[in-house]
Every structure is written in C-alpha cells, then in structure tokens.
Amino acid sequence: MVDFACLQVGDTLPPLVMPPISRHALALYCGASGDHNPIHVDLDFARAAGMPDVFAHGMLSMAYIARMLTHWTAQENLRSLGVRFVAITQVGESITCTGKVVDSVQQDGETRLRVVVTAINQNGETRLTGEAVVATPH
Amino acid sequence: MIDKRHIGHTLPNFTVEVETGRLRFFAKATGQTDPVYCDEDKARAAGHPSLPVPPTFLFCLEMESPNPTAMRELLNIDIGRVLHAEQHFSYQAMAHAGDRLRFEPRIADIYDKKNGALEFVVRETRVTNQHGQQVADLRTLTVIRNT
Numbered sequence: 001m002v003d004f005a006c007l008q009v010g011d012t013l014p015p016l017v018m019p020p021i022s023r024h025a026l027a028l029y030c031g032a033s034g035d036h037n038p039i040h041v042d043l044d045f046a047r048a049a050g051m052p053d054v055f056a057h058g059m060l061s062m063a064y065i066a067r068m069l070t071h072w073t074a075q076e077n078l079r080s081l082g083v084r085f086v087a088i089t090q091v092g093e094s095i096t097c098t099g100k101v102v103d104s105v106q107q108d109g110e111t112r113l114r115v116v117v118t119a120i121n122q123n124g125e126t127r128l129t130g131e132a133v134v135a136t137p138h
Numbered sequence: 139m140i141d142k143r144h145i146g147h148t149l150p151n152f153t154v155e156v157e158t159g160r161l162r163f164f165a166k167a168t169g170q171t172d173p174v175y176c177d178e179d180k181a182r183a184a185g186h187p188s189l190p191v192p193p194t195f196l197f198c199l200e201m202e203s204p205n206p207t208a209m210r211e212l213l214n215i216d217i218g219r220v221l222h223a224e225q226h227f228s229y230q231a232m233a234h235a236g237d238r239l240r241f242e243p244r245i246a247d248i249y250d251k252k253n254g255a256l257e258f259v260v261r262e263t264r265v266t267n268q269h270g271q272q273v274a275d276l277r278t279l280t281v282i283r284n285t
Binding site: 018019025028029031032033034035036037038039045048049050057058059060062063064066067069070071074075076078079080081082083084085088 | 226
C-alpha cells in the first residue's frame with residue numbers, strides 16, 4: 001500500500017504484469033463475470049460474426065487495472081474509474097497495467113488524486129486507456 | 139438504424155444478491171492475489187463485513203438482470219455486432235457479499251457516426267443497497283458495427 005504522505009504528482013504506480021491471455025482464461029472470465037456473449041469463447045460464433053478469432057473481454061483488462069489500483073491503495077479510497085476500450089485484445093496477448101498520478105485536487109472536502117491508467121500489450125500497443133480518481137486518507 | 143425515441147427509456151429495475159462464491163470465482167478469473175478478495179477472514183481483518191465487491195464486478199452484477207438482453211431486444215441489436223467502447227464507474231459506498239443491490243438502468247443517449255456505420259448507445263445505471271444508500275453509478279458505452 002502506498003504512503004500518501006510521500007506521494008507526488010508524476011509518481012507512477014507499481015505496474016501489474018499479467019501472463020498471456022489464454023482461451024481458458026476467457027472461459028473462466030465468461031463464467032465468473034456473467035458476460036456470456038459467445039463471441040469471447042465460441043470460435044464458430046466469432047467467425048460467423050466476421051471476426052478472425054475469439055477475443056478477450058475488455059472488462060477482463062479493466063479488472064486487471066482495478067487490481068493494480070486496489071493493490072496500490074485500499075478500494076474504499078477509489079472514487080471513480082473509467083476507461084475507453086481502444087483496441088481489441090487478442091488471445092495470447094500479455095497485458096501490463098500502468099498508472100501515473102497526474103493531478104491533485106480538492107473536492108468534497110478531501111484531497112483526490114487523478115491517476116491516468118492504461119493497459120498495454122507485449123508490443124506496447126494500447127488496449128485500454130482511462131482515469132481513476134483516488135481519495136487520500138489525509 | 140436504432141430508433142432515437144428510446145433515449146431516456148427506463149429499463150426494468152432489478153435486485154441482485156451478492157454471492158460469496160461468485161466473488162471467489164471472479165477473483166480466480168481475474169488472477170487476483172490479494173486475499174482480501176477471496177478469504178473472508180482476511181476481509182474481516184481488513185475491516186470488511188464480508189468479501190468486498192471489487193471495482194468492476196458491479197458491471198457483472200448488472201448482467202444478473204432477469205432479462206440481461208432487455209436493452210438489445212428493445213433496440214433490436216445483434217449481439218455479434220456489439221463492442222464495448224467505454225465503461226465508467228463512480229463510487230459512493232463499498233458493497234459486500236450478502237448485500238442486496240438494486241440496479242436502475244436507463245438509456246441515456248443514442249447517436250451514430252460515419253453516416254450510421256457506427257451506432258452508439260449510452261446506458262446509465264444507478265446502484266443502491268438494501269439500506270437505500272447509493273453505492274455507485276455505472277455508465278456503459280456500446281458501439282454497434284453496421285458494416
């Protein structure tokens with residue numbers, strides 16, 4: 001957990017580095033998330049829909065970003081999290097989540113940090129980009 | 139083209155009970171290594187009454203609607219052409235296993251780009267708990283590929 005007293009704008013969060021996304025991981029996420037869209041797990045369905053293969057749920061990578069954030073600070077401090085799904089994550093890609101504190105603002109009687117978050121693949125290509133707002137306990 | 143008269147349409151409200159087993163399964167599926175999210179003793183030691191609902195799991199609970207395809211049916215959207223474009227959560231309170239969460243979704247906007255080749259639907263969902271306390275607001279942007 002981060003010590004907010006020592007934190008400065010420009011600081012980066014410890015990144016979360018994930019192993020390659022397997023078809024098995026997509027099957028597990030399908031069941032656990034309740035997102036039963038067959039395009040993520042059924043190759044026949046994906047091809048019929050004009051996709052070359054099944055592909056990862058964007059929300060799986062967003063869950064990884066949330067893991068990075070709640071590893072960094074307790075979830076109770078998280079005020080918002082928003083992402084844009086920039087490009088499809090294919091099977092076999094390895095996602096790394098990053099975060100950087102870009103601003104500190106006073107809002108609703110507390111100090112809040114704006115954190116730019118990304119999920120990139122093994123080639124450095126952006127898959128998700130977004131922003132989290134985190135309240136500091138002081 | 140999706141009929142824009144559906145802008146502002148309120149989808150059926152529903153209530154979902156947060157299940158411990160599903161939270162453990164979600165922790166496994168997302169590679170979670172923090173025991174607070176899968177071990178109830180560790181969760182209590184960290185000050186939680188039970189396993190906490192992780193930040194993005196509220197989106198999953200919204201899919202526990204009695205009719206998760208209500209919006210697609212109303213707007214006549216083909217699931218094979220749907221992509222998730224953006225997702226946003228604002229948090230007002232933590233939620234935990236055992237909570238009964240009420241979801242109130244509505245269609246906030248419908249618009250298109252590239253002469254209708256891409257259509258966008260914005261759904262906004264308010265989440266409250268069994269005490270009437272606000273838990274979160276979700277904003278989901280869906281894109282439909284018409285080419």
